[in-house]
Structures are given as C-alpha cells and as structure tokens.
Amino acid sequence: MGWFARAEAWLDEKGKGAWIAAMVLGFILFWPIGLALLFYMIWSKRMFNGSCARRRHRNGDVRIDIRAARRSSGNxxxxxxxxxxxxxxxxxxxxxxxxxxxxxxxxxxxxxxxxxxxxxxxxxxxxxxxxxxxxxx
Known part of the structure; x- marks a missing residue:
C-alpha cells in the first residue's frame, strides 16, 4: 500500500472534517495542493456523502443488513x-x-x-x- 493509499485510509477513518482540514492546510501551504484535494474530494464524492468511513465498509454493511433482514420482527x-x-x-x-x-x-x-x-x-x-x-x- 503506497503512501497515498495510507493517507487516504487515515483521512477516511477520521471523517469528512479531516478531509476538509487537509484541504485547508493544502491551500495554506501551497494552493495547488489544496485545489487538488478539493477536486479529489468532489470527484470521489467524499464532499457530499454523510461519512467517509461508510464508503470503506460498504460490503460489510450489506452482509449485516441481510442478517438483520432475516431477524424476526415478533409478528x-x-x-x-x-x-x-x-x-x-x-x-x-x-x-x-x-x-x-x-x-x-x-x-x-x-x-x-x-x-x-x-x-x-x-x-x-x-x-x-x-x-x-x-x-x-
């Protein structure tokens, strides 16, 4: 796993706030970095979803939902x-x-x-x- 993938996974764990903080720091340090992060966040749809961590565990969530669907409701x-x-x-x-x-x-x-x-x-x-x-x- 390269440094970019590790950084992406770390930011995903921390959530959308970490992505926004990284983007702001990128603008402060060198504006093309901040702009690149902004475009990446828009392109990967991280800017508009509820949680970055939800995207990482999508397949696991589906399995949990299937088990939940099989659970008895009592009726x-x-x-x-x-x-x-x-x-x-x-x-x-x-x-x-x-x-x-x-x-x-x-x-x-x-x-x-x-x-x-x-x-x-x-x-x-x-x-x-x-x-x-x-x-x-």
Missing amino acids: TAFDAYKEETLRRLEDEQEQFEAFLQRLRDAKDKAEFDQFMDERAREAAKPRDTDEDVKQEA
Whole structure:
C-alpha cells in the first residue's frame, strides 16, 4: 500500500472534517495542493456523502443488513410474508444471473462461430502463390 493509499485510509477513518482540514492546510501551504484535494474530494464524492468511513465498509454493511433482514420482527404474519418475499427475490436473482450467463455464452458462441466462418472462407480461397511468383519474375 503506497503512501497515498495510507493517507487516504487515515483521512477516511477520521471523517469528512479531516478531509476538509487537509484541504485547508493544502491551500495554506501551497494552493495547488489544496485545489487538488478539493477536486479529489468532489470527484470521489467524499464532499457530499454523510461519512467517509461508510464508503470503506460498504460490503460489510450489506452482509449485516441481510442478517438483520432475516431477524424476526415478533409478528409471525409479517415474518412469513418477509421470508416468502426474500426467498422469491433470491430466486429471481438466481434466474437473472443464469439468464446473464446464457447471454454471455450465446455471445461467445456467436463470436467464435464468426471467427470460424472467416477462417473457413480464408482457407477456401485459392492460393495463387505460384502464379504470383511467376508474374513477379
């Protein structure tokens, strides 16, 4: 991990205030550094989100939300409805992923068939190498 990545991770841990302080210090020390930090904060959307630390742990938060979704609410009717809906959504996701895989496979097969057709056409062309050599001499 380079120094930039370490500095970015450290600033993310401290939050948006640390990014703003670093930007202000950058302007005080040498204005292009502050300007570069400002552009980076806008480009990476650190300027407009609630917390920098939230961005770092996005995948972990998703796993926690799935566990929370499976937790019982205390209402059996709602829990049954929620469980059925989650099962249906998981099935739809699996079906959609299978559909995407079939699309990729079909595209790969079409590209391979096109390649083989072009190769067969090239192989079927008569080779005039003997005539070309005689005409050049």
